[in-house]
Amino acid sequence: MIRFRSLRTLTLAFLLAFLVATVGTGFAIHGITLQTIERLVDRRIVVVSDAIAGVPGERRQADVFRRMDAAMRERDTGDIGLLLVDASGRPLAGNIALSRRLPPGFSTIARDEGIAGLTAGRALVRDVGSGMTLTTVAETEPFDDYNAARTWIYLLGFGSIVLIVVGGLVFFVVTIGRRIGETRRTVEAIIDGDMARRVPIHPSGGEFAHQARAFNRMLDRISDLMAGISNVSSDIAHDLRTPLARLRSQLALVLRRAETDAQRGDIEAAIAMSDDLLDMFAAILRIAEVEGAIAARPSRRSTSPCWSTRSRR
Numbered sequence: 001m002i003r004f005r006s007l008r009t010l011t012l013a014f015l016l017a018f019l020v021a022t023v024g025t026g027f028a029i030h031g032i033t034l035q036t037i038e039r040l041v042d043r044r045i046v047v048v049s050d051a052i053a054g055v056p057g058e059r060r061q062a063d064v065f066r067r068m069d070a071a072m073r074e075r076d077t078g079d080i081g082l083l084l085v086d087a088s089g090r091p092l093a094g095n096i097a098l099s100r101r102l103p104p105g106f107s108t109i110a111r112d113e114g115i116a117g118l119t120a121g122r123a124l125v126r127d128v129g130s131g132m133t134l135t136t137v138a139e140t141e142p143f144d145d146y147n148a149a150r151t152w153i154y155l156l157g158f159g160s161i162v163l164i165v166v167g168g169l170v171f172f173v174v175t176i177g178r179r180i181g182e183t184r185r186t187v188e189a190i191i192d193g194d195m196a197r198r199v200p201i202h203p204s205g206g207e208f209a210h211q212a213r214a215f216n217r218m219l220d221r222i223s224d225l226m227a228g229i230s231n232v233s234s235d236i237a238h239d240l241r242t243p244l245a246r247l248r249s250q251l252a253l254v255l256r257r258a259e260t261d262a263q264r265g266d267i268e269a270a271i272a273m274s275d276d277l278l279d280m281f282a283a284i285l286r287i288a289e290v291e292g293a294i295a296a297r298p299s300r301r302s303t304s305p306c307w308s309t310r311s312r313r
Contacts (some may be wrong), residue, residue: 011173018165026158030151034140041122041138042106048080049136053128061130068093068134081115081137084128092132102135109137179208183215195223241281248274 052067068082072095083094089101099114104125111119121139128134182200189197198219199212251271258264 011169015166015169019162022158022162026154030154033150037140038108038122041140042124045080045122045124045136045138048082048138049124049126049134052082052134052136053126056129061132064128064130064132064134065093079139081118081121081135083135083137085133085135087131087133094135096135096137098135183212186215190219195219195226241278241285244274244277244281248278 048071052064052071054063054067064084068084071080072082081094081096083096083098084092086092091097096115099112102109102123102125104127107123107125109115109118109121109123115121115137118137118139120141121137123135123137125133125135186197186199198216201209201212201216203209248271251267251274255264255267255271258267
């Protein structure tokens with residue numbers, strides 16, 4: 001299974017899938033439309049051809065001529081092309097002329113057939129008895145070059161859809177990338193020691209603003225916990241420093257009353273350990289003072305856009 005590891009990869013995959021689906025849909029609609037038109041035209045020329053051919057077994061030449069002449073005068077068949085030829089291919093009647101002999105059955109014809117006013121159409125060639133062959137032709141385009149115009153319509157229609165989706169995707173990628181970038185820069189600033197840095201919040205609200213507020217509340221909570229731990233450490237150090245100082249004073253008094261060198265050595269070692277503990281607690285208090293001064297100092301990296309606000313506690 002393919003894993004999309006970045007926003008760019010996911011966007012490109014979606015765009016590719018959309019383009020394939022859109023182009024495939026366009027071609028499918030175009031093909032189905034042409035097939036539907038051809039089927040309707042074929043049905044029409046079959047009706048006209050059957051009417052001219054007459055009933056099998058009763059197809060006399062004179063009757064075929066008469067029905068063909070009547071069909072050419074009818075208003076409904078004014079755009080129908082008819083051609084009747086004998087067994088040698090010599091034209092007997094009709095309102096069109098062909099540049100070549102068409103195969104029996106249905107076939108697709110184009111402008112190069114030499115039929116005046118026809119750019120694309122369908123033809124039905126059939127035997128009507130007495131060695132005669134009837135060719136019935138009908139256009140598949142309501143006006144010249146309609147197929148090309150329809151292709152442009154599809155290109156413009158589906159092309160506009162593609163452009164709209166691509167524009168939306170670009171806007172989506174830019175917006176998401178900017179929001180992710182703001183969060184990343186905030187995290188990097190905090191890693192560098194700027195604990196006051198927060199994610200900018202857009203005043204218009206929305207899901208990104210809600211996420212930024214939640215992220216900032218989390219950072220505020222972490223800062224509070226760190227401050228609490230620091231205060232606990234400094235309070236413990238401050239509270240223990242006084243009894244340790246008293247203990248050292250008592251050890252100093254005991255040292256003056258010591259009677260043997262062994263006693264004095266042990267007491268001096270205890271005083272040295274007390275001094276070490278006092279130095280350690282002094283260092284802890286000093287660190288707390290320095291951290292407090294750094295936290296109170298304005299950050300140079302916490303600049304935010306003019307529209308942003310910062311979550312404060």
